Amino acid sequence: MRLSQLFTRTTRDTPADETARNAQLLIQAGFIHKEMAGVYAYLPLGKMVLDNIVQIIRDEMNAIGGQEISLTALQGKDVWEASGRWSDEVVDVWFKTELNGGSQLGLAPTHEEPLTNLMKRFISSYKDLPAYPYQFQTKFRNELRSKSGLMRGREFLMKDLYSFSKDQAEHEAFYEKCSEAYVKVFDRLGLGDITYKTFASGGSFSKYSHEFQTISPVGEDTIYVHEGKKLAINQEVYNDEVLASLGITKEELVEKTAVEVGNIFTLATKYSDALDLNYAAEDGSSEKVFMGSYGIGPSRLMGLIAEHFADDKGLVWPENVAPAKVYIARLGDNPDVVTAADVLYDRLTAAGVGVLYDDRAIRPGEKFADADLMGIPKRIVVSDKTVAANTLEVKNRQDENTEMQSLDTVLTSLGVAA
């Protein structure tokens, strides 16, 4: 993308109404726009980051048999009444509204009920199981107070996968598989080193569950980490019973603050009971479907990644999620420089390498500042100097020093045939 064409712009000042570093930087760099507290719009560069995160999750969900769907945000109350969750006393974050005729509707805060109900159309025999539908959906939760920028919104994106299994054994095998897939997701997002599978409370679903917690000073959860076993225990279930069951002593654990980036729950037959989701077993008897749910918040991850890697110059995106791999800073508009920069841009673009091409008529300092603020992994300068030497100047976002490289070397290093 040519920056002369991009409609967003960076700003020097940080927004006054944000204290969360992730929101400040993302707004300053033009990645997002704040619509209201806890509600953010994604602008071109921000949408690219979000899409990259979504795609990584999609890859891994597909790899374990997930089938992508898209459920509705508008929900009738019937299915929720069946499980007892329509009541504001049970679920206190509902946004509710109604049709012209007066029928009550809710903006879905999650999707267990409607999906379970939907699956009744397709699950009638053991031959129909297991099934692993998942979606990326906007969830609406009327939080009393929203904060931390993208990390706790009233409207946010969530990947939720639901497993429908014949029995507990089949469920547990998938539960483990999904857990492994989550590890891959966080590795690919660059958070693997600081993300721990965490033993946690099952909330309204079951006694225990697992969360994936990423160590971060802006986190809202307290966890106890066991480095050797690469696992952790959430403070809410930090007790002797849990410690004993995991074969761990308190002395081996270190207290940390963390952000919940994923969770996996065993739902068992809670929803199949409530909504009568049954199947005919091999012997002809009617059995309840055994369920699980598995969530990851891509928008929260975007905020966390922004927050975690940022430095005093701005955002620093891991390569896998960056809106572009390369930032071409073209200094000046001498014909030879323009030609050299255009050639580089065209070669990379043709090869599918994401590029932000700064072809704007502004001073070099501004281009460097924007390249840093936007957090693009590799910056390549094309100028009179580089053209005269028949080279390109390359600098990685985190490095101080630059390096002169030939066009071929640059292309090869980016996986493009020279």
Place this chain on the structure above:
RNA sequence: CGGGGUGUAGCGCAGUUGGUAGCGCGUACGGCUGGGGACCGUGAGGUCGCAGGUUCAAGUCCUGUCACCCCGACCA
């Protein structure tokens, strides 16, 4: 939902004892400059959050209301 704070140009802000609104950034045009957000000049840009009240006169005082931020409680 309790406590505290803030709403003035696209963004960041100033505005004294009430007297009819200003600065920086950005933006338009011209000049100059050309490797870390330069500089000079000339412009455009406002329902002072909203509603009511007091007053000859309200950005400024009073009442109500909406929104935003922080701390707490709650929460993927």
